[in-house]
Each structure stands twice: as structure tokens, then as C-alpha cells.
Amino acid sequence: MMFPVTLFAAEGGFGINLNPLETNLINLVIVIGLLVYFLKGLLGGILERRRESILKELNDAESRLTKATSDLSKAQADLDSAKDKAEKIRADGKVRAEAIRSDGEKRTIEAMAALKQDALADLTAEGARLTEQLRREAALAAIDKVLADLPGRLDDAAQARLIDASINNLEDA
Template sequence: MTLNFNPLETNLVNLAIVIGVLVWFLRGFLGGILDRRRQAILQELQDAETRLKTATEELSKAQSDLAAAQQKADKIRVDGEARAAAIRSDGEQRTIAAMAAVKQGAAADADAEAARIKDILRREAALAAIDKVLSDLPSRLDDQAQARLIDSTITNLENA
């Protein structure tokens, strides 16, 4: 065997041999590592896709639940407003009825007070008339006129 001292040829041959040996021996080792890594990456991608699909489904469900909750809240709000309007209307009607009753009571009280005042005025007028008659009567009636008045009053009472 002859030794070749040409560095260009020697290094290239050695390098080709080393690379060939490395590829031959490390193919299985590195190939296995790379294959396992590729499988792990693919599995992680599948898991991520599954999680994405699940998250998308949950988001869709949550959005539909939110829409249903908003509809229910709107219905509750509308029902509440209608109930408030009904209560307000009922309160207004009660207030009007109470005011009418108060007005009617006030009118009845005024009528009763007017009747009482009329009665007092009649009584006072009658008492004043009686007082005037009693004060004027003795000077107008003599004994004979008093006897006639008493007799006519007795006769009227007997006929009545």
C-alpha cells in the first residue's frame, strides 16, 4: 500500500468514509429519534386540533346559552315593565277613587254642616221670634184677648 500524501485526495476520501459510516450507523439511531420526535409533534398537533374543536364547540354552546339568557332577561325585563305599568295604573285608579271618596266625604260634611247651621239659624230665629213675641205680647194683649187666645188654642188642639 502506498501512502498518498496529497492532502486534498486524502482528506476527501477520509471524509467520505467517515460520512458514509456515520450515515450508515447513525441512520437507525438518528432516524429513530427523528421519527419519535415527528410522531410526538404529530400527536401534539392532533391534540391541539382536538382541543381547538372542543373549545370551538364549547364556545358555540356558550354563545347559544348567552343568547338564550339574553332573551330570557329581555322577557323578564318586558314582563317587569308591564307589571310595573299595571301596578302604576292600579295605583292611579286607587288614588282617583280615594280622591273621589274624599271629595264626596267633604261634600257630605259640607252638606251636613250647612244643614246643622240652617238648623241653628232656624232655632235662633224661632227663639228670637218667641222672645220678641213674649216681650210684645203682654203689652198687646189684655186679659180679655188672652182669654180668647187661650180658648181658640184649646179649640184648635181639640180639633186636631
């Protein structure tokens, strides 16, 4: 029993055969059904393993992202801390440099004052020494003049009075 449907009346034309036994439609349905049944487990396992692998990689990527984010936050905190320390060190350095400069200026002023004081003391001492030397020289000059004039002014009576006065001065002392 053949029910070919002919679309074209001409020989060798195109037609559709609706007989399931002649078209092996039943065999194809059985083979496709078996393939789906057996391949379902195989393909399902492969797809399940692939899905698990992808989920594991996503979870790993997510944990690495979380760790990287945490590390970045820590690194930024460390950077901020390092910046704060650097700023503090720089400020401390400025303060210390200013203190050293002030101390150097103070020492220089003190050294200059000490030098001025020493120079003034040396000048005063030199002035006193020169004054004393001039007094001695003046006294020696006066004594030399008196000794030169004394023999002409001193007679025997004046000489006796001078000797008596000197003796009295020695006794009182």
C-alpha cells in the first residue's frame, strides 16, 4: 500500500511518501529516542562537570577578587600611613633644622660676646698695665728730678730733719 503524494505530475518529480513503514520513520524514531536516552546521561554528565568547573572557576575568581580588594584596601591604608609618617618625619626634620639653626645662631652670638668680652678685658688690662707703667715712669722721673735738685737745696740742717722724719715714719709703721 502505497500512498505517494505527487506534487508534480511529471515523472521523476518531487513527492512526499507518507507510509511510515517505507520511510523508516519508526526506525528513525527508535534510534533518535535511544540516542537521546543514552546520550542524555553522557552529555548530561559532561555538561554537569562543565557547569561545576565553571562555578568553581567563578567562585575562585570571586575569592581572588575579594582577596585582591582586601589587599588593595590594606595597601592603600599602608600607603596613607607611610604618607603620614613621611609628613611627620619631614615636619620633625624642619623643626630640628630650625632648632639646630637657632642653637648655632645662639652659640655664635655667645662666642662673639665672649670674644668681645675677652677683647674688652684684654684692652682694660693693657690700659691698666700702661697706666701703671706710666705712673712708675713718672714717679721715677720725679725721683730722678728730685735727686738731681736735692743736693743743691738740701743743707745740713734740712738733711738732719729729713733723716729724723724718715726715722719717725719707720718707727710708726
